[in-house]
Amino acid sequence: MAESAVFHLLANFAPFLQEEVNLLTGVRDEIEYIRDEFERMTAFLRVADAMEETDPGIAVWVKQVREAAYDTADALDMHMLRLGHHHGNGVRGFLHKVCCYIKTIKARHQIASEVKGIKSRLINISEGYQRYSDIYRRQEQGSRPTIAWYDSRGDALLLEEAELVGIEKPKSQLIQWLMEDDPQLKVVSIAGMGGLGKTTLTKKVYDDPIVKKHFQNHAWITVSESFKTEKLLQSMIEQLFEEVKQPIPQGVENMDTNSLKGIINAFLQQKRYVLVLDDVWNIHAWKSFRYAFPNGYCGSRVILTTRKVDLASFSSGECHGHVYNLMPLASEDSWTLFCRKTFQGNSSPPYLEGLSRDILRRCEGLPLAIVAISGLLTTKEKNVEEWERISRSLGAELEENEKLTSMSRILSLSFFDLPWNLKLCFLYLSIFPEDYSIDHWRLIRLWVAEGFVEAKDGMTVEEVAQSYLNGLINRSLIQVARKRNERRITAYRIHDLWREIIVSKSKEQNIVTLASERGIVWPKKVRCLSVHQYLDSEQESSCFTHLRSLIVFSSIDSFSILSKVALLGDGLRLLTSLDLEGTQLETFPNEIVKLCHLKHLSLRGTKLKTIPKSIGNLQNLETLDLKQTHVTELPDEILKLRRLRHLLLYRYHFSENAFRYGTGFKAPMGIGSLSSLQKLCSVEANHDNGIVLRELRKLTQLRRVHILKLRRTDGKVLCSSLEKLKNLRSLCVSAIQEDEIIDLDSLSSPPQRLRTLYLVGHLQRLPRWIPSAFNLVRVCLRHSKIRDADLLRSLQDLPNLASLDIFHAYVGKELCFKAGAFQNLEILWLGELNELIWVRVEASSMHRLKNLFLAKCKLMEELPSGIEHLTNLKSLHLFNMPDSLISRLSRDLQGGDYWKVSHIPCVITGGWKDDRWQEYFLS
Template sequence: MAEFAVYFLIEKLTILLNENAQLFKGVRQDFEYVRDELERMIAFLRVADGFEESDPELNVWVKQVREIAYDTEDVIDEFLLHSKHDHCSHGIRGFLGELYFSIKKLKFTRKVSAELRSIISRVRNIAQGHQRYRYKLSIQEQDSSSGFLDYSVTDRRGDALLLEEGELVGIDNPKQNLIRLLMEEDPGLKVISVVGMGGLGKTTLVKRVFDDAVVKKHFQNHAWLTVSQFKIEDLLKDIIQQLFDEIKQPLPERIGSMNSNRLKEIIREFLRRRRYVLVFDDVWSIPAWEAIKYALPNENHGSRIILTTRLINVASASCIETDGYVYELNPLSEEESWTLFCQKAFQGNSCPQHLIEICSNILRNCGGLPLAIVAIGGLLATKNTLRVSEWEMLNHSLGPELEGNDKLESMKNILLLSFNDLPYYLKPCFLYLSVYPEDHLIEHNTLIRLWIMEGFVKQKEGRTVEEVAEGYLNELINRSLIFMVKTNDDGSLKYGQIHDLYREVILLKVREQNFVTTANEQKTMWPGRVRRLSIHNTLEHVKKERYGTQVRSLLTFGVTDPQSMLNILQLLSSFRMLKVLTLKDVPLLTVPEATFTLFRLRHLSLRNTKVKVLPRSIKNLKKLEILDLKQTYITELPVEILELHCLSHLLLYRTVVYSYLPYHCSYGFKALKGIGGLISLRKLVYMEASCGSDAIKEISMMTELRRLCITKLRREDGMAICSSIKKLHNLRSLNLKSTEEDMVLDLQYLSSPPPFLQRLYLTGRIEKFPVWIQSLHNLIKVYFRWSKLSDDPLQYLQDLPNLVHLEFLVGFTGEELCFKSGKFQRLKLLNFDKLEPLRRVIVEEDAMPHLEKLVIQRCNLLQRIPRGIEHLIELKVVEFFDMPDEFISTMDPHRLGEDYCKVAHIPEVYYTFWRNGGWEIYPLDQNPADENSRQPRTVIRTQGRRNSL
């Protein structure tokens, strides 16, 4: 980590001294001396970073180097800020003004010079230690360190912590045992507690059980809750959110202001007379279980609760009242451990003969803990099997660390070795994950933007800085340090998490290095140096006077109480060096005035606040690159925003959620004349084409755009928008929407579309299919909404080689859609919604061979299920939503529906009706015609009528 801090400082010094020679006159020599001395240490730091854990003296020396780098950066930033501020803030003209500025500059230069002399004295002492420790380190250690691999980006996401079903070792018997316990005929509510130490794979096992198709069919309602350190209200809201999302219903009104008792009542009412399965993962205390259980009704329908916990007393207490089961998970056997180890370390191949003894010793220390085996196996997978010294070094390092220690601590040490083996550029990226609260979902795009704004990612020749950051993220995934929770259509990460144990390792390091400081309910003491401040839920203690010149980042998570908000606003006024400011979810009505004095700010997020106006003083933030205003109430931007020439991301839209999404459900901002001057923009969403063709034409100047969303387009804008888009050669995502659903979206003039386009969203009437779409071989996702296409769209889309996701909402006016044999080779998700004239869907053999999910909604004239659906052997889920009874009856096994056999191979088939003021969701194997036997998966009653288009 010290290596990164020093490397970053050297790069910064070199650039500043070259580009600001006149500004640094008088202190240039001192800065050059510090830079040169640190350059001499950089190679040694790369070695020392890996050995400081086992050498306390070396640890102190590395810490001193790191602090020198931070202190020097503080002096530089203070100098630049002072010089810039003085020069810009004094409008005095003539001789007196120049004299005043010169005297003040001289005074401050002397102050900087004094601070630099102190730093130089410290650098000289550190340089002496540098020579001493170079001699101290053994030749063997230096050789092994210099043998670090060149960590090029490889994409092996199958090595992530949560393995594919076929790769899991030792899980089959526990999985079948748990399923048997879940499916027992006993009608009473039962709790099954899976207990074991951290790293045994409790969560992985239970997730496989929870996702099993048999379990999904048996229970009508399902929810997965991660408990850990929780607030009862938040947990109850999470349960409600999942239950309502499962049946595609909006949340009860005013849920945000309800107390825990009212929330429990909603849950009890929802689950009453239902057979449900709920998982509460990572329960740490008996009071936590006590707070949960009273929300769960027991009406003898065979419902089940699964708990995972590390504590046997929690497991026992949770099972007593329901006469449940404590299922103790055991470590893997030697054979299972070896199998898993070889899968991770050698990609399933056999261990080379010359490494068997070394690997056996390493594996013995893992104690049969799957997480430890996965971690160390993933680490060794990056090693060259011919460099035995690297394997020997790891073997010798593991032994002393693990022998005689508690197994949990041993596992932390193993994971710490994974951290130490990271290349220097990945260490700050990995440590930065500590800004997130425990069990927080890490959103891919946000994380990458934060890494870049923090300065962790450097552009490489031939690659954008985003592509470099993407490579960093893939490396952490491949090393099993981040695992995927949800993926995009192309298989890339959408949301990820880090395991609790990895997070513990990170927290140890960030505390030691003061890399990130977390303020939450439990934390009352802050360290002497705060560089990045992450506030979780509340901020009760403010000591702003100590940290103003040091804090570079301020991030908030779940801060909703007014007092914490006021404390944060007090802090802002003193954080002059802030580069990253994230106030997501903070209940702000206006943008804090102090924000516009943060002249070095690069990233500003006001996402999901109540802000309605962006002040004109936004022009002060000349270095701002990312402005995130999603889900705010801002609809117009001040013209002064056009002065922010560094801006790369302008994200502003608000979406209103309905049961059915009407045409007008999202709102952007009115276009500004002159917006084309923001030529650094890479993402622009959602701009309303309110200024007509002039604003649309200016888009052609933004040649760096990767994502573009434009709404309120008129028919007469067609030629202008097509002319602009064809110049955006870097575009990856395009979203176009007309003013009204019957307004024509004219796209016939786009003769040469952006060649790398991956996602295309077209909303509005399209008179003739845009034939240029069939040339976009990189397309992954295509949406047609209210397009009312008369041409058969499949003939233009069927040969797209990378198309994975296809949706139509009021998108086609024909009576038949035929998927030809051999076409749509990579399609995985297909959705038809409100294609009212549609009568037939035909799937020829070998069409859509990899389709996994099919959704058909509100196609009222569709007479039968798609003919040939039996050919779709990889189909896992089919949902029929609000379809006619006659359509559903053709698949009814109780009435000998002739199409039942065609869908019998599909694990999950559901159909949904609106009846008696509520949605009823049924598994296919239940009979909707028999009032006595039918048991819908979910019933929700609401007042009034359903939403419609």
């Protein structure tokens, strides 16, 4: 992880080596030496990153390099602050330059001294590593005893099935897949995070008498993260030949991999076999064995377990198989397992039940954790005080208690397997409080501001950050907490035990400092401070002089926190990220406009009303998030922020008029000069004569834009600008009032990358270019009042359309979803269609539909005709629908409609009643 700090530093050397930066004699040479030394270190850092856990000497060296890189970056940035000035041309400019040089001579001597100190420190780090690593390795080769952690994964193969809970359903499904009547070779993959019991489940399936009898040959090999192909192939050969009591071929122990694969392939020809590859870590490992397994069309199967979802999908997809995503235990099963292990099968004593359930909640259904923590509890006195202590200090127990170190180590294997950049991003998640729902875009923007994201050709840094998130999801290290329309992930969460682990590792490596309780031990240099509850006032001021990030989650007065840290930490002058989302902030703090290095500023959800003109001082700002504040206008000085990439200023609110659900801001003239903007939300278009809409065409990097209060006469101007926005992915257009027509017909063709389209306001008809918007994934039509009975014709052939909202957008009596239409639609909303009487779904229409919502269609007294054709429907939601429709769904009603929905797992009715939202599950 030191590599990230070094790479970030190397990118910052250029300003100090340019001719216009006046350095004292000899300082330039020493800065070049420092730069070159860090460049040399990067060649070894990637190797060292993988060795930190097993080589304490390397771990110390890496930490020293990381701290030296951070301190060097701080020194260079402070130097720029001290010397920061601009000179004009001519005689006046020359005199100003001379004057500034004289005024800053003290600062130049100071940077010279600091550079010499850094150079000396780097030399000592390099020499010290060589000196002490030799001694350490000599000790390792001696007789010094080592304590090995106990790998309990092997115990999973010895567990009796009677000891297990929640295994019946997954076991039954897996056996069904293994036994299905298909002669092709298939791979059945079991995926899930470490500790879920993949090995245990697989062993019970593998040993089941029905499975044993069905297959002629059987073999099990545990691959693990550091496998040797030859050894595992030899083990498989031994198992296969011993099972049929045949002698093992001579010379197997000296054969290469191709020869070993040849023996296995020949042995398994024309046989029905089942093979287990347990704990596979990457696609390379799968490919190392894949071609040893012949497809003799005898119904053979390979069972593969892995922590990585993409590997499971790849291997099963390659061999036409199945993927079983193993889930945590349900609450009832978790409690059963906990009591079985903690109280020897008895019930919990009443006085401990509350604490037991609290401790169990932290395990979140992870069998490995439940068993390990139960084992710890069995050694403790069964009294409230002791169990309260364990509940309160579970993180420390994971780190120190030998009964839990094995579990912690097994979970941590996934962390050790991460590349260096993902390790740092993952540890950074420790800034968030326990059980916190982590917003997708908030996390991405914070990662970028912190410098964690490496630029790649052809990709924005945000797209690279998205690939990092995908890597963590794929490894089951973070969980999807919320999705929008089944596809777009909007929020994440971390398993409680994983959070305990990364909080510990982050603290150890001084990545994040948490102010979550009183009396914590502060590091010498706080670089990233996350305030959850308290911020003690007893810290030394030097503690904050290197602060780069401040994130406040507490609802206490953020202004006092900001002022307190500013006083202690020399004004937070090096701060690059400031996130005060949701805090009780009413006025814009003066300290903020002094933060010249600031890249990320979020005041989302505060009570802020105005932004000062001095915002123009923040010329490194990339994100300005003012969503859900009371700000409605930005000063012209915002146009100085030429690096701004995300400008978010809009507010949702409830109103008696459902049309007016949001407000944006009055944009300053000349907003087109912010040429780096990728997101602009939400601009009100009614404050000028279309000038701002004309300016949009200059913002060619825009990915997302929201236009509010559009007038009919603005349509042509907006369309002419949209034609220039080749990178646009999301477009939201809302009319100035409900009856105002949105006219977008003058757009000759849509932005070809457009994925999301919101049109809120009166449409005489759908824009004629919609059928050619082939990349559209979501279309939302609200208050459109379309009368054309062919509303659906323009949408039905869009190849990627997954979500469609028609809300108060159609005034006809009938809607027909034609056969073969909407082939990829997964979510359909039909709401407030006050004239709608019936809906017909023809066979083979919307065959992938998963969620259907019907709301406030007051004349619709029957379910959609043909709803029984929607065999993949997972949920049907009926909100504020006529009682006559709901009553016909009773399973006890003779001649009713229950048979039409009996195949749907979840049918929900509901609506507002007595000022309260109520829901009822019919199935």
